[in-house]
Amino acid sequence: MPSSLDGLVLAPVADQAPGQVGTRTRFTYHEREGVVWADYAGGDVVRGHLVGTREGNRLDFRYVQLKRDGSTSSGHCVSTVVELPDGRLRLEETWAWESQAGTGTSVVEQVTEHDG
Structure with missing residues (x-):
């Protein structure tokens, strides 16, 4: 199983539709005993x-x-959760809005310190 997400910062590899998450969005993940949560902005x-x-x-x-x-x-x-050859983690996502119409897929990858 790939490594824990706890403390990792991930970012989308491509922009989504306007008004949604994009390459400037950063997700800070936490993980404990099968529970995951994140803040993003x-x-x-x-x-x-x-x-x-x-x-x-x-x-x-x-x-x-x-x-x-x-x-x-x-x-x-x-x-x-996918572990990349360089050891970073990637999330390959399938999502659906519940408050509005729309579904899609996206990819977020672990940001290294020099990616900022």
Whole structure:
């Protein structure tokens, strides 16, 4: 099983639709005994939170976020944790909004200190 997410900072590898997370968004993950949670912000997102569970390399969580325009949104995401050849972690995500229409996929990868 890939390493713990606890204390890691991850960022999307590509921008999503306007008003959503993008390459300037940073997710700070925490993990304890099968429970995962993260805070995130950056780009069009003022503040976001996610909470869920991890079983093996599978994460299942819900997220809520506040955007710069003052609107809020929420959804559900299932991610697969993948260890990259250089040892960093990647999350391959399939998500669906619950507060509005829309589904998609995204990839976030661990940010190293020199990635900033």
